[in-house]
Amino acid sequence: MILFRAILLFFVLINPLNANTIYNLIKIPNLEIYKIDTKNGLRYLYATNPFMLGINHKKNINCYNSDKKTLDEKFKVIIKNLDRYSLRFLKRINLKYIVLCEDLSIAEINTAGIPNNITRTLILDIKFNESYFERAIHHEIFHMINDSHEELFDEEEWKTFNKRDFKYSKCSTCNKDWSLELLNNKYGFLTEYAKSTVSEDMAEIFSHLMFYKNKIYIDDPIIKKKVQFIKNRILKIDNTFSF
Amino acid sequence: MIKKIKISKSEKIILIFIILLGVLFLTSLIILKNKCLFVKNFNPDKIQFNNPQNIAVLEASCGNVIIELYPSISPNAVERFKTLLRSRAYDDVAFHRVIENKLIQAGDLEFGKRENLDYGKVGSGKSGLGTIKSELEVQFAYKRGSVGLARTFEMDTEDSQFFIILQDEPLFEGEYTPIGKVLYGMEVLEKIKFIPKFQIVPRPDFINSFRLLK
Numbered sequence: 001m002i003l004f005r006a007i008l009l010f011f012v013l014i015n016p017l018n019a020n021t022i023y024n025l026i027k028i029p030n031l032e033i034y035k036i037d038t039k040n041g042l043r044y045l046y047a048t049n050p051f052m053l054g055i056n057h058k059k060n061i062n063c064y065n066s067d068k069k070t071l072d073e074k075f076k077v078i079i080k081n082l083d084r085y086s087l088r089f090l091k092r093i094n095l096k097y098i099v100l101c102e103d104l105s106i107a108e109i110n111t112a113g114i115p116n117n118i119t120r121t122l123i124l125d126i127k128f129n130e131s132y133f134e135r136a137i138h139h140e141i142f143h144m145i146n147d148s149h150e151e152l153f154d155e156e157e158w159k160t161f162n163k164r165d166f167k168y169s170k171c172s173t174c175n176k177d178w179s180l181e182l183l184n185n186k187y188g189f190l191t192e193y194a195k196s197t198v199s200e201d202m203a204e205i206f207s208h209l210m211f212y213k214n215k216i217y218i219d220d221p222i223i224k225k226k227v228q229f230i231k232n233r234i235l236k237i238d239n240t241f242s243f
Numbered sequence: 244m245i246k247k248i249k250i251s252k253s254e255k256i257i258l259i260f261i262i263l264l265g266v267l268f269l270t271s272l273i274i275l276k277n278k279c280l281f282v283k284n285f286n287p288d289k290i291q292f293n294n295p296q297n298i299a300v301l302e303a304s305c306g307n308v309i310i311e312l313y314p315s316i317s318p319n320a321v322e323r324f325k326t327l328l329r330s331r332a333y334d335d336v337a338f339h340r341v342i343e344n345k346l347i348q349a350g351d352l353e354f355g356k357r358e359n360l361d362y363g364k365v366g367s368g369k370s371g372l373g374t375i376k377s378e379l380e381v382q383f384a385y386k387r388g389s390v391g392l393a394r395t396f397e398m399d400t401e402d403s404q405f406f407i408i409l410q411d412e413p414l415f416e417g418e419y420t421p422i423g424k425v426l427y428g429m430e431v432l433e434k435i436k437f438i439p440k441f442q443i444v445p446r447p448d449f450i451n452s453f454r455l456l457k
Contacts, residue, residue: 021412025414025418027396033413036413036414041417096417
């Protein structure tokens with residue numbers, strides 16, 4: 001028994017110091033600072049080596065380090081888009097750290113980003129589909145907004161905007177073929193992906209609003225209602241926010 | 244009759260050399276054992292301070308660490324800290340988490356006391372006064388010697404544990420509530436016991452006393 005205790009104590013005490021400051025703050029390994037002195041307080045970190053995240057042995061989030069050239073090129077695009085969010089707004093949606101890496105996947109399904117409002121972190125895949133890359137940044141920002149203010153984004157209310165017979169899918173990763181391409185016949189949805197879940201639908205509206213500003217599809221009555229809903233709720237979070 | 248043999252010159256030199264070597268060995272043993280030998284100990288009574296009411300003196304094994312507290316930056320956190328200093332709560336508390344050239348953490352009043360140090364729980368103890376809110380509104384650059392209140396992974400969980408950084412930590416700004424900065428005695432902190440590549444220190448060094456100057 002004494003021997004068992006001694007061994008147990010050894011393992012408790014001898015906790016190898018693989019943790020650095022960044023790991024202690026956001027619990028993601030293999031990161032270095034890319035840029036931290038930004039006007040809206042966002043801190044950009046990049047992967048120096050691949051990393052896996054998840055609970056216990058189920059580390060189902062993967063991302064890889066990128067080369068410097070890609071990193072530098074994509075950073076310009078990312079900061080141009082994220083600079084549109086003020087420090088005040090970012091504080092209210094609990095976003096502080098942007099992790100830059102490539103080939104980001106969750107359960108082996110590629111994704112543009114993974115938000116986490118507990119660690120105040122958004123992981124971005126800097127090699128995500130070029131055609132949608134910029135808009136996808138705002139899409140992921142919406143998930144941060146939604147996660148931090150769930151009470152504002154009533155899903156039942158949102159569902160009433162759609163046609164009665166429409167039903168969302170069970171999850172946003174249930175189908176790998178959902179396209180982010182803008183639909184010609186919208187009928188309340190900007191993209192196929194918007195049909196997956198309420199949250200993705202909202203994120204698609206928000207990202208189009210941010211990316212295309214006010215040139216967005218108010219000829220569709222359902223989308224018009226959805227746009228109004230999103231604008232109204234965002235302004236409740238920060239009444240100085242501009243789309 | 245035994246004939247007395249005269250020592251040759253070269254033998255004398257070797258003998259002197261061996262004696263010298265022995266003396267050097269013994270001296271170096273004493274010097275090496277005394278880790279505090281070249282550490283300057285600052286006497287707070289001989290130093291003029293602009294805000295003596297905000298000066299705290301931590302006495303560690305190698306001498307004094309003199310810290311200026313910043314109530315204008317973190318009023319609630321500094322008030323909590325002063326309350327604990329006035330009650331002498333930090334006396335005999337372990338420097339339980341020491342990362343070489345990076346930071347020193349102490350202040351676990353529940354599991355870090357000399358008389359009942361609990362290696363399994365140290366770092367998770369409470370003061371009994373409850374937690375306080377993080378104070379991060381005022382910009383504060385975490386330079387070497389900065390002192391902050393430790394917290395759990397969540398905000399607003401500061402209590403009695405504090406840390407002192409041994410190198411600049413720009414990422415700490417906006418993350419941890421700052422309470423002050425070391426004015427004198429960084430060398431004393433650098434002599435606090437650590438285990439390379441490990442965070443928790445078995446048989447750690449302790450705070451001898453930690454008081455407000457006035």
